[in-house]
Amino acid sequence: MILYLVVPCYNEQEVLNITAEKLCEKLNSLIACKKISPLSRIVFVDDGSKDDTWNIISGLHDKNKIFSGIKLSRNKGHQNALLAGLMEVKDYCDAAISLDADLQDDIDAIDAMTDKFINEKCDIVYGVRSARDTDTFFKKHTAEGFYKILSRLGVEVTYNHADFRLMSKRALESLADFKEVNLFLRGLVPMIGYKSDVVYYERHERMAGESKYPLKKMLSFAMEGVTSLSVKPIRFITALGIGIFSVSIIMIIYFLIRHFIDGTVTGWTSIVISIWAIGGLQLLSIGIIGEYIGKIYRETKNRPRYIIEKFLND
Numbered sequence: 001m002i003l004y005l006v007v008p009c010y011n012e013q014e015v016l017n018i019t020a021e022k023l024c025e026k027l028n029s030l031i032a033c034k035k036i037s038p039l040s041r042i043v044f045v046d047d048g049s050k051d052d053t054w055n056i057i058s059g060l061h062d063k064n065k066i067f068s069g070i071k072l073s074r075n076k077g078h079q080n081a082l083l084a085g086l087m088e089v090k091d092y093c094d095a096a097i098s099l100d101a102d103l104q105d106d107i108d109a110i111d112a113m114t115d116k117f118i119n120e121k122c123d124i125v126y127g128v129r130s131a132r133d134t135d136t137f138f139k140k141h142t143a144e145g146f147y148k149i150l151s152r153l154g155v156e157v158t159y160n161h162a163d164f165r166l167m168s169k170r171a172l173e174s175l176a177d178f179k180e181v182n183l184f185l186r187g188l189v190p191m192i193g194y195k196s197d198v199v200y201y202e203r204h205e206r207m208a209g210e211s212k213y214p215l216k217k218m219l220s221f222a223m224e225g226v227t228s229l230s231v232k233p234i235r236f237i238t239a240l241g242i243g244i245f246s247v248s249i250i251m252i253i254y255f256l257i258r259h260f261i262d263g264t265v266t267g268w269t270s271i272v273i274s275i276w277a278i279g280g281l282q283l284l285s286i287g288i289i290g291e292y293i294g295k296i297y298r299e300t301k302n303r304p305r306y307i308i309e310k311f312l313n314d
Helices: 016-032 053-063 078-089 109-119 137-152 169-175 185-192 215-229 232-261 268-301
Strands: 003-009 041-046 067-072 095-098 124-129 161-168 196-201 308-312
Touching: 003 016, 003 078, 016 041, 016 053, 016 109, 041 053, 041 078, 053 067, 053 308, 067 078, 078 095, 078 161, 078 169, 078 185, 078 308, 095 109, 109 124, 109 161, 109 196, 161 169, 161 185, 169 185, 232 268
Parallel strands: 003 041, 003 095, 041 067, 124 196
Antiparallel strands: 067 308, 095 161, 124 161
């Protein structure tokens, strides 16, 4: 079995050498146990880093051919960088495991993933967090809420799973058939089907450097996930419009009755509240619809999701 580890990197110079050392030890131990082939590789994908990340990757490749490197022509975002790595290695490997460069994902879970691939013939093995004890209160509850919202919107996702997963060669080939520009791999991979399973692990603290997912990016990623895989927000707008229209008819009937019975008292409060409430709902609705129209625009352009500048692989 030829196994490739695909690691997207963006400004990871502080942690990259430590990550490379640990992943090399893990891969060599699997090779020594004859679980995987000596042709297995560790592939770092440089997502247009502005620091010394690519020079470190090039140096690692020169010293040890177990390390490979992919350099994107510019920054395209984590999901595109991850997809670029997976698509480039699918012709060289029997299975690929994707994980982040900070090694918060427990690399010891790789053993269990390969066992499920070899012994149980699983095409996809999801790395799932057993607990969120290392997260802050805010991050823990917002992340859990995000998964619940996706589920209720009809998006098939694996709860508490990020992008730590094993995919077989045929699963990668099937993923290549998904051509959309707006990527949310956590929602796309379950659509592939095939035999799947999970491996539970405990997430560690980041070893060095800063998180590449601050609150702003997390919110943007969440919006991408919802609007890329579900049309229920638009249906919600339709239902909301029907509801407001129904209430308005009831209110018209009520005020007409009041007018003919005892007259009405002119007041600006109810008018102002109505204007602000309905105006706010209209702007929100236009914004949600605009989000979908923007995605349609990007899809019709059919621009490349990434451009590879260099690929170091022996």
